[in-house]
Amino acid sequence: MTSEVQRKGKLAKAASYILNIKTTCEKNIALTKIAEQLVLDQDDLIAENAKDIAMGKEKGMPASTLDRIMLNKERIEAMATAIELLVKLDDPVGQLLERIEKDNGLLIEKRMVPLGVIGMIYEARPNVTIDAATLSLKTGNAVILRGSSSAKFSNVALVASIHRALEKTSIPVDAVQLIEDTNRETAKELFHLKEYLDVLIPRGGKALIDLVVNEASVPVLETGAGNCHIYVDQTADYIKTERICINAKTQRPSVCNAAESLLIHPVWFNEYGTQLLTALHHAGVTIIGDETVCAAVDFAQQSTEEDYGTEYLDLTISVKLVENVFEAIEHINKYGTNHSEAIITEEQLVADTFLNSVDAAAVYHNASTRFTDGFEFGYGAEIGISTQKLHARGPMGLPALTSTKYFVHGDGQIRE
Amino acid sequence: MTSEVQRKGKLAKAASYILNIKTTCEKNIALTKIAEQLVLDQDDLIAENAKDIAMGKEKGMPASTLDRIMLNKERIEAMATAIELLVKLDDPVGQLLERIEKDNGLLIEKRMVPLGVIGMIYEARPNVTIDAATLSLKTGNAVILRGSSSAKFSNVALVASIHRALEKTSIPVDAVQLIEDTNRETAKELFHLKEYLDVLIPRGGKALIDLVVNEASVPVLETGAGNCHIYVDQTADYIKTERICINAKTQRPSVCNAAESLLIHPVWFNEYGTQLLTALHHAGVTIIGDETVCAAVDFAQQSTEEDYGTEYLDLTISVKLVENVFEAIEHINKYGTNHSEAIITEEQLVADTFLNSVDAAAVYHNASTRFTDGFEFGYGAEIGISTQKLHARGPMGLPALTSTKYFVHGDGQIRE
Structure with missing residues (x-):
């Protein structure tokens, strides 16, 4: 039987191939719809969030953690505002980084392209659900979200809201996948989902990040600890x-x-x-x-x-x-x-x-x-702060969610 | 007892802190000395290489593999010529990528810096020993080389030659480390040498690359397979x-x-x-x-x-x-x-x-x-071809061996 992770991974990968040729305009319309939908759905979001909060209280979670999980009208409006700011940012996809003309007439262009499918493993905060989904969409990536059990009702409601918004657009609904089963095993499956994941980004405490870095065989963008x-x-x-x-x-x-x-x-x-x-x-x-x-x-x-x-x-x-x-x-x-x-x-x-x-x-x-912060540095958005040296280092804005691709235009050239 | 990998890892890391502030001029002088030394040492190199060839023949290695291991006068001179070309390439280290001036007077500069310590695991070809060592030095990185047993005598002789050259320069001899024990365990140690390795690059067949990608917990630059x-x-x-x-x-x-x-x-x-x-x-x-x-x-x-x-x-x-x-x-x-x-x-x-x-x-x-090749694309040098999407994709020239660093210049600024 196919697991939830495998099934959603496959859907995300298929969606990524559609997403990577969407125009900036199409992506921005989808983002705007998501911002609108979150505000429209706020009563439902707050009601679902209340279940997480109630569960957290029952489990005796500290007030600081409960505060991080909590959603209210202001916080949902802040999410919508952040998305509207994201709409205004430049889309890095398609940007020309190098142009090489060879003597034989070959034209080589190096351009920014989406990474493909981004996996995100994170703790408590439901706002990461919205950040990760919208930053991924802006850069033409599909995303697989794996939040924690402590924000499960909130995450399900937020992603349902995103899906309702995407249904009204040309962006495939499958571009945003939430792994609802927050069992430890689903995280481990993501660590090795090479077939469908292009990168895995852990966001949370040191224990989570160390686990991902040590166990994952998919490429990881390490964020995190700051001594x-x-x-x-x-x-x-x-x-x-x-x-x-x-x-x-x-x-x-x-x-x-x-x-x-x-x-x-x-x-x-x-x-x-x-x-x-x-x-x-x-x-x-x-x-x-x-x-x-x-x-x-x-x-x-x-x-x-x-x-x-x-x-x-x-x-x-x-x-x-x-x-x-x-x-x-x-x-x-x-x-x-x-x-x-x-x-x-x-x-x-x-x-x-x-x-x-x-x-x-x-x-x-x-x-x-x-x-040291994406907003302070003027990047307008941040998916995390990289403490590794490959791909991205320091605050990661939109370009950190892209890869590159060489487009080679010829007229029959062969290698002598 | 400290293992060879641990001991040489520590030496390489210490050397990397010295290397990363060396000027382009100092690095180029060292490269030139290495090119000269290889030619000076060619009789010795050929004699040591002959031991590998003899051993390979005894083991019944195919002629194509023996040819890849073989060193002669022409091939050693070609190595020296390649190094002389490398000397002429621009040094990416220090290059300014972004300059952000904030309203509060803070000046943020994003510059290219060396990665630190590069680990290289590779098969047969002794020319990778020279390529990896010289490309790493050019970009201010220390390197830990782990070649295969089939080229062991050649690799030891080549690194000895590099060390003789570096002794005459301001570049620390410890910047180039060769793991002489080609037991499978030394490769595995490198997979997890987080304390000293900043990146591990496998070069060789699919089996080797898959092994490194699946097992390593250090960041990996995947090169390789092309279907x-x-x-x-x-x-x-x-x-x-x-x-x-x-x-x-x-x-x-x-x-x-x-x-x-x-x-x-x-x-x-x-x-x-x-x-x-x-x-x-x-x-x-x-x-x-x-x-x-x-x-x-x-x-x-x-x-x-x-x-x-x-x-x-x-x-x-x-x-x-x-x-x-x-x-x-x-x-x-x-x-x-x-x-x-x-x-x-x-x-x-x-x-x-x-x-x-x-x-x-x-x-x-x-x-x-x-x-698809670093030389064909005009990069003048190539450490491999990346088939992954993080950090570098396609032919990897000198910039692929750098990371970035934000230099923030202030005058007492605090975050409000």
């Missing part, structure tokens, strides 16, 4: 340093581009260390420090080796003194997750050394790590 | 068709961009089928055909379902009649390997339908599939 550092150099300006550290740690501690570790030059620490740590402390941050840090302020807790590799995702930061920029680089390349890394210094040469040598998607000089 | 088709449409010009079919099948049948399957429109087949099949037959090609083909010429053998999925890599071709371009597209998307696919037609609209709908790295109108 981000700020290195405060000898010549760092105090005002900038305090602003950046407070912002990077406290503005939204639960996200991947928040700072988790502070490395400080000893000379700077002697002059400003206590002041900075006190400011962080007053901002509600728990300080986990090395011996010098613990000796300087009484509110710091002693760090262990493990702390340097920990992404707290909370109002906690580890603080360590390092001899100089080279030790900072070495520490970051050892403990970092190649996400976002910052240096604060007034010396350009030191900054350049840091920026060039730290191995990360985004490296910052005198700015907060919190800017 | 390439030529679809001859109703309006195809006979002269072009014969030229292209003969070229694509016979010019070098053992390579991945050679044609393996011919799909023919029935109306065209009625008029020219026998003539084309006879021409292929006279060129030494074995014809494996469907019923209509077998009824038309007596030298054709009956095809089976299996033939359509077979990459013969030999003077054999499968021939099948298809109703029209849509059936051709469907057949290719079912049996193809997304490598190179051609249509021969005088109708532009039919050509466009084919080019847009066939899912392959390179699609051809009225030209031979044999052109």
Whole structure:
């Protein structure tokens, strides 16, 4: 018997061949219809979402998780607004990247094309259902969504709404598939669905992403974990340093581009260390420090080796003194997750050394790590932040959902 | 105890941090020294290679494999010449891809950077040792080479020669690592060497590539298999068709961009089928055909379902009649390997339908599939041909060996 994953995979693949020749106009009409339909269906969406929330409460889920699952009128309208903004973005598909004319008359054009079928495995948030479906459609891709059981009713309702919208358009309804069975086995099936999946994107916690990266034999776009550092150099300006550290740690501690570790030059620490740590402390941050840090302020807790590799995702930061920029680089390349890394210094040469040598998607000089984000970078949309080095690195906008294809136009040319 | 793979992985990673800030000039000097050293060391290289050849003969290896392993004066000089050409190519590292100025004064630059450490698993050919090492160095990457036991003496001698050359330069000798133990276990270790490897590239037969793709948890750049088709449409010009079919099948049948399957429109087949099949037959090609083909010429053998999925890599071709371009597209998307696919037609609209709908790295109108090649496309160098859709697709030149990095320059900016 064919499984749900196999069956929907096959339908998505077939739809992808129709989708990849649809015009930008056709895709934009479909997106607009989806935005309208979500607002039309909001009562139903909120009612179905309430079942997930009730189930979550019964299971004793934390309030923060319930909040991430919750849909209300404002959030549904925000989804619709995001789709209307997506409509306005340039369609990367078809864009000419290279044009090679050969002496024999052969014309080779390298153009952006859809990836084909995108698989998305994610946790709690139902808004990822809408993001993934609409970004995929905009770029001419079919999508297979595999959300979590905690948002099952919401996801089913959202995809039903998308299907109702697509029925009124030239875009095949099969372009958006939801795997309704949230059993662990359906995720595993997706890991190896080579026949139908062109890429699998996990979005969620470290455990989910590690599982996908380690197990999947289909190509994976790794998103994720951010153990981000700020290195405060000898010549760092105090005002900038305090602003950046407070912002990077406290503005939204639960996200991947928040700072988790502070490395400080000893000379700077002697002059400003206590002041900075006190400011962080007053901002509600728990300080986990090395011996010098613990000796300087009484509110710091002693760090262990493990702390340097920990992404707290909370109002906690580890603080360590390092001899100089080279030790900072070495520490970051050892403990970092190649996400976002910052240096604060007034010396350009030191900054350049840091920026060039730290191995990360985004490296910052005198700015907060919190800017690593598709919207902040001006891409208008984001499917996630890549922490790997292949295909896409850092915030992934629409071009990250495309591949390329060489179109070769000849008149009988053969290879001599 | 640390294994050879772990130990050399660590050395390569450390070298990669030094390499990624080396200037183009420093890298080019190192490449030039390697070219010189190979010529200087040629007697030694040939002597070591002779041991591999002797061992291969003892094991009863086919002459074609022995020829691929064999090194002589001309081949070593050709290696040196290829390196000199590589020196002249533009260095992609540092190239500015995007420049974003934000209203708050933040300057975001997206630049090409080395991948870090490239792992290369390959069969027989010792020239891959030199190609992989020099292309990696040119792009600022360290490389871990894992060749096959059949070229072990040659590979050890070639890498020793590279090391002798690097000792005279500012490029760390550790940038090029050879795993000398060619036991199957060392390959498996590379599959999971996440700590030190940024990408793994397999080059060789389908079995090797499938193994790497299915087993590896490190990112893989899949190269390889080419089950390439030529679809001859109703309006195809006979002269072009014969030229292209003969070229694509016979010019070098053992390579991945050679044609393996011919799909023919029935109306065209009625008029020219026998003539084309006879021409292929006279060129030494074995014809494996469907019923209509077998009824038309007596030298054709009956095809089976299996033939359509077979990459013969030999003077054999499968021939099948298809109703029209849509059936051709469907057949290719079912049996193809997304490598190179051609249509021969005088109708532009039919050509466009084919080019847009066939899912392959390179699609051809009225030209031979044999052109899918980094040198033919004018890239000057090639590390392989990607048949996947992430990162790089089709012939991979130097840019395929880079990643990107966002350099963010601020003056105290925080996220509001």
